[in-house]
Amino acid sequence: MTVAIAPLTTEHVPEAAALLDRWYGKARRGLPLQPGRAAASPGGEELLGKILAGPGTEAVASRGGDGAMTGYLAATPLDLADDDRAALRAYPRSALVGYGGHALRGGREGQGLRDDVLRGLYATVAQRLVADRRYVHYVDLPADDEAALAWFRCGFGLERVRGLMAVRPKGRQPRGVDALSVRRAGPGDLDRIGRMAVEAARADRGSAVFRPQPEPALATLRTHYAGALADSRSGAWVALRRGEEIGMVVLIPAEPGPVVPEGCVELVEAYVTHVARGEGISRVLLATALAWAYDHGYRHITASWSAGSPVSAANWPAVGFRPVGYRLQRVLDPRMWATPHR
Template sequence: MTVALAPLTDEHIPVAAQRYDRWFARARRPPSQRSWLADGPVRGEELLGKLIAAPGLEACRALDGDGNLTGYLAAVPVDLGPDDPAALRSHPRSALVPHGGHALPAGRESEVLRALYARVAARLVADRRLVHYVQVPAGDNAVAPWSDLGFGRELVQGLMAVKARGRQPRGVEGLGIRRAGLGDLPQVGRMAAESSRRQRESAMFQPQPEGPLAALRLHYADALADPRCAAWIAARRGEEIGMVLVVPAAPDPVIPESCVELAEAYVEPSARGEGISRVLLATALAWAYDNGHRYVSARWHSASPLAAGHWPAVGFRPVAYRLSRTLDGRMGGAPGTF
């Protein structure tokens, strides 16, 4: 069946927002999993209002037989500078379908998405954007239509409830934990860069250019000086062997209010397996609770041999994924001439 397509513009935001809110309610975690954590604010109209104003947006809508909007897709171009730390996790010239960037009709998800993506992707490829990302709530309902197009799960976003101090992890012999400040930027930056550098390894194989790694060493200066953020360093026998840093998390459809994000966490390879990460995390959670936060979020690579097992084991549950599709770089010229 042919899907009719048309441009998505400002005038369509109210209807598109309604479609998004309904789609999100269906696509998020299965009903059996919805009770363990609060959902974030959906705010479809707010998300679309910001999205439609993004420079270079590629967007279109799907229409039913009466010309009514039944679904839509909107992708934002991503251009990162050579020294931007964000280039450590995303291709510097890519496109992103963020939260709020698509909604699909029930029962026709794959069919409608194929038509929408074919239109939008053609424009992205013509602009030489061959890496495409999409943010979706965790759950097969949201992932399956994108999987049909060749997208795979790349990043996981997890969430954990922060509770009053309960049973604390067993202490590590000789370990000291101290609060980090701006004077600790060299240590925090070094460990953050080392954590990122290890993403070059199997099975992530994520490029970690030296320019962004150098910028990452200085990236957290503002966070270390901001009382809304907090960091701790673990040391033993005078050697700094681990750290954790949390920052405020921006609420979105999968992240509730009163949430902090685990921006960085690192333990030296020689000290892993002793429980140091759990002690650091417990310290951060206690601070978060005392400062009015009730949730903490974290992100990790699906292919990471360490993180993909560790963070779920300590209590983080997936609430969202970033899916990705990388097109063959040999393509060139106009669509249909490859």
């Protein structure tokens, strides 16, 4: 089937949003802790309207021979300052196809045809992004493996995973750790929490994440949790052994979204010193945090981790987090065009 690609404008939002709502509704039914959430989740028109309202958004849609929309794609530019904490996880000049930023028509069309539609949409938008010197492209989507595979066939890879877990009443607790004590952290612990958060971030410089951690952004991270440590809706704990700080965990209220329910708390930091790993300290910290979360009315907890991390990628699924969202990434090296072909 031949498709025609043209700009996506606000007048096309209802039609595009219908594609998105159908896909997200189906995807959620296959994800943990999602059924029954559709009414409380942001609708397609709301998500897409916010994306199109953003400055510099590149958006296109495709139509088949019957005139019906076969898909759309909208990418938003990302420009991060050197001291922005977000620069620890994303390249400072890039582009994002966020949640609600794309959808394809389902139904009787085969996967090959949907792949062709996605390739055409991405090729059109990517040409404009590269012309604007944006060589790193991200995609956020529900943990729908079929949809992710279509992007993989466009050259993307899995960069981060978002997981979700139910918060339940206190049950079986992890085995104790010799001479370990855990105490609640407060505003006076900002230096300790900041120092350990920086150490956790610096680990991403190594194998197999290999993500640069700009020093100005690390400096921002040192004081980033000042508000959380003073907020009764957030919680933080420090693990000590014989007076030495060897670990910490920080929880804050999560922002609800397409795969994150209302009343959810987010695990934003967790750290155990290298010499103390493998003893179960992270499980003790998490159990302490989960008991507090339940007592404060949270019924779900979310966390995200690098797909390439040799520590996080194994640990968080093992303790009960189940994937609900993916962030995909494609890196285009501009140096390839600077070298003459032979």
